[in-house]
Amino acid sequence: MHGMAAFDAKLASVHMRGQWKSEEFLQRAIGGPKPAGVPTLWPWKQIATMLDEAGRIMPESLQARRSLIFQNPDLPRGTTHTLNMGVQMIQPGETAWAHRHSIAALRFIIKGHPRLSTIVDGERCVMEDHDLVLTPNWAWHDHHNESGQFAYWLDVLDVGLVLGLNQTFYEPGTGKDQPPPARRSSPNARMRYRWKDVRPELAHRPISPADGRLYEYLDASGGPTLPTLACQVQNLPSGFATSTRRRTSSAVYFVLHGEGATMVDGQELAWSQNDCFAVPNWTRHQHINRSKSQDAILFSVHDTPVLRALGLYREEQGA
Secondary structure, eight states: OOHHHHHHHHHHHTTOOOGGGGHHHHHHTTTSOOOSSOOEEEOHHHHHHHHHHHHHHOSOOBTSOOEEEOOOTTSSSSSSSSOEEEEEEEOTTOEEEEEEESSOEEEEEEEOEEEEEEEETTEEEEEOTTOEEEEOTTOOEEEEEOSSSOEEEEEEEOHHHHHHTTOOOEEEOSSSSOOOOSSOSOTTOOSEEOHHHHHHHHHTSOEETTTEEEEEOBOTTSOBSSSSOEEEEEEEOTTOBOOOEEESSOEEEEEEEOOEEEEETTEEEEEOTTOEEEEOTTOOEEEEEOOSSOOEEEEEEEOHHHHHHTTOOOEEEOO
16 A cells, blocks of 8 residues: 555544545535435325224334334435424324423324324314424423324424434433423424414415415414424415426425325326325425316425525525
8 A cells, every 4th residue: 555545544543534535525516415315105095004003013102102104215214314204193092191302293183183182391282184283392292082083193203303413312201191391392382283274374375386375384483383394285276287396405295185296306206195205305396286176285394494594405496
């Protein structure tokens, strides 16, 4: 070993590295990052079947959650590199015990009930169909199904981001009920967004080429839903196709209504009601409503707040 190779080895022996070794990495970054993960769809029929089986195998949830997390086939863990998405089922009369963690989470209700609720730092949040309920990071939360029906909701958490920053904390409750909160997790946080309030707002939004009709969930200060998670719901009129874009953020989607497809870097994800899918960062994508008579409605969660705060968010329109 001679010359530069020998010097590189000598540096490595004292835990150093020449910046010139990063040139290949920098060259690969021309044009932006390689998308993390691949576009993937999880059909509702498969999700519901697996949850039914989980209910038989796991008759009580207690401290653990009966939630099936969607694993991106091209990542070591997670639905995208920053987000976990899954569907949780809670049985009639069941309580999922209290705990808290530094991972922020939200629940978008697929099948709810007036007697279904999450308690967030002492605040009872009813979970009716298509409501959005937040559990900010380090907020105590437990779930209660006092109805006679099975309940289902979408879970989205910033797991990949928190793990990547090595900021994971967890504390289980001492029983099924949470301790009295010392303070509210965030003074600006709205813990519940009722679908009966959101739906008419969405219907009156103007149609834009990029999104159709778009409603953004905002906190009391006008900021994103949570510091790490931004939520949106969009209506695609019958026959409507959005313009193509790519963003440095990643996103996960849930289909409230309708059927259509999302094209992601040339790959088609054909979706229908209650299906879930992931769009990795820096992929060109377009949503298409293929129905000639019915609107399609998509709920989505994005990791944009962190990227915007760090000055790293970028977006490109067009093919």
